[in-house]
Amino acid sequence: MATQPLCVCEHCDAVYRRRALARREIARCLRCGAELYRDQRYGLNAMLALTLTALIVFVIANVYPIVRIEVQGVASEATLWGAIMATWNSGVGVVAALAAATVFFFPLSQIALFLHVLPALRRGRVPVHFRDAMHALRLVQPWSMVEVFLLGALVSVVKLAGLAEVIPGIGLWAFGILTLLLTTLTGFDLRRLWEIADGARR
Amino acid sequence: MSGRGGVVEARDLGVLGCHACGLVSRDIGADHSHCPRCRASLHRRGPASISRTWALLLAAALLYIPANLLPIMKTATLFDSHADTILSGVVVLWRSGSIDLAIIVFVASIVVPIFKIAVLALLLITAQRGSDWRRPERAKLYRMIEFIGHWSMLDVFVVALLAALVHFQSVARVDAGPGAMAFGAVVVLTMLASMSFDPRLTWDSPKAPRND
Numbered sequence: 466m467a468t469q470p471l472c473v474c475e476h477c478d479a480v481y482r483r484r485a486l487a488r489r490e491i492a493r494c495l496r497c498g499a500e501l502y503r504d505q506r507y508g509l510n511a512m513l514a515l516t517l518t519a520l521i522v523f524v525i526a527n528v529y530p531i532v533r534i535e536v537q538g539v540a541s542e543a544t545l546w547g548a549i550m551a552t553w554n555s556g557v558g559v560v561a562a563l564a565a566a567t568v569f570f571f572p573l574s575q576i577a578l579f580l581h582v583l584p585a586l587r588r589g590r591v592p593v594h595f596r597d598a599m600h601a602l603r604l605v606q607p608w609s610m611v612e613v614f615l616l617g618a619l620v621s622v623v624k625l626a627g628l629a630e631v632i633p634g635i636g637l638w639a640f641g642i643l644t645l646l647l648t649t650l651t652g653f654d655l656r657r658l659w660e661i662a663d664g665a666r667r
Numbered sequence: 668m669s670g671r672g673g674v675v676e677a678r679d680l681g682v683l684g685c686h687a688c689g690l691v692s693r694d695i696g697a698d699h700s701h702c703p704r705c706r707a708s709l710h711r712r713g714p715a716s717i718s719r720t721w722a723l724l725l726a727a728a729l730l731y732i733p734a735n736l737l738p739i740m741k742t743a744t745l746f747d748s749h750a751d752t753i754l755s756g757v758v759v760l761w762r763s764g765s766i767d768l769a770i771i772v773f774v775a776s777i778v779v780p781i782f783k784i785a786v787l788a789l790l791l792i793t794a795q796r797g798s799d800w801r802r803p804e805r806a807k808l809y810r811m812i813e814f815i816g817h818w819s820m821l822d823v824f825v826v827a828l829l830a831a832l833v834h835f836q837s838v839a840r841v842d843a844g845p846g847a848m849a850f851g852a853v854v855v856l857t858m859l860a861s862m863s864f865d866p867r868l869t870w871d872s873p874k875a876p877r878n879d
Contacts (some may be wrong), residue, residue, distance in 0.1 A: 498807060
């Protein structure tokens with residue numbers, strides 16, 4: 466189906482008639498400057514490939530240690546779950562839950578929801594529970610904080626560098642790549658998927 | 668059509684744009700209408716957006732006090748033990764020569780939350796008055812706080828990682844403190860506050876019929 470003719474600015478309610486965009490062009494609201502819609506750089510195939518890669522990198526990021534420190538022959542390593550458990554053991558369970566949600570569960574849900582939605586749409590079908598999955602995606606995305614965690618890991622590395630021998634682990638690199646992948650996935654306009662689903666078989 | 672610089676608003680045309688899926692549908696005038704495509708509820712303006720945002724914002728501002736006064740991190744070594752608040756952590760970084768890091772943490776943990784709270788208060792007050800003062804700049808400020816919102820979690824993650832790493836029996840140990848809890852709550856509350864603020868209110872004049 467062709468995209469619908471009208472578009473409403475989410476930030477100021479101005480109405481525009483849609484037009485085709487050139488490659489990489491972004492349509493902005495003339496009044497408030499908010500983004501209206503953009504030319505999607507990636508199609509469904511590319512999105513699916515990025516999502517699968519993100520899943521693999523997510524596993525690596527969680528399995529391998531992020532940082533390892535050595536002080537006088539004694540070594541210590543930290544993974545994401547190590548950090549969550551250490552926070553829990555410090556007696557601030559709320560913080561542990563917040564970290565688990567924003568760095569583990571929400572990013573993982575984002576990946577899982579895309580994996581549910583994209584393959585069916587690619588085959589021209591609307592997946593089961595499409596509506597719920599799309600609403601869940603929209604709710605989850607702002608709360609995924611992998612990129613902030615990555616910066617936090619870098620700050621920790623530098624903070625400890627003077628006190629101990631600090632060795633960045635595979636997990637740190639994986640979190641770096643995961644940040645790039647998730648940022649690309651989050652940048653995808655979900656409204657485009659609704660339009661694709663409109664044209665697909667129910 | 669009302670003459671707002673040639674801009675036609677959705678309500679002038681009697682249509683509603685869906686925030687979830689982007690579909691533009693006819694406004695049937697019901698109090699609780701739903702998007703025909705995705706079933707998300709449609710609002711001409713966010714429901715009770717201003718009072719909701721104020722409530723979340725005040726809660727965040729209140730919690731910002733313990734977030735800064737309570738220790739966020741406790742360090743214990745063989746020789747001494749001390750507790751760091753966010754600000755004293757920044758000072759330690761600065762003194763140890765990591766000036767760039769001190770600035771990053773200071774901006775993320777102190778500047779961003781204060782900026783967010785101040786900007787949201789400004790947006791709320793001007794929207795409540797239907798003020799036409801610097802609307803494009805206010806719109807830009809809103810987009811800015813939406814973008815920077817979650818970066819304040821930085822220090823919480825640093826503390827969590829240090830607590831996991833520095834765990835050498837009795838020799839050295841780092842624990843997260845109660846300040847981290849208050850601080851995490853501030854980040855969540857300010858994010859909820861900026862989500863509940865309806866930026867369309869920035870463009871409403873007091874005379875225009877408002878359907879909160």
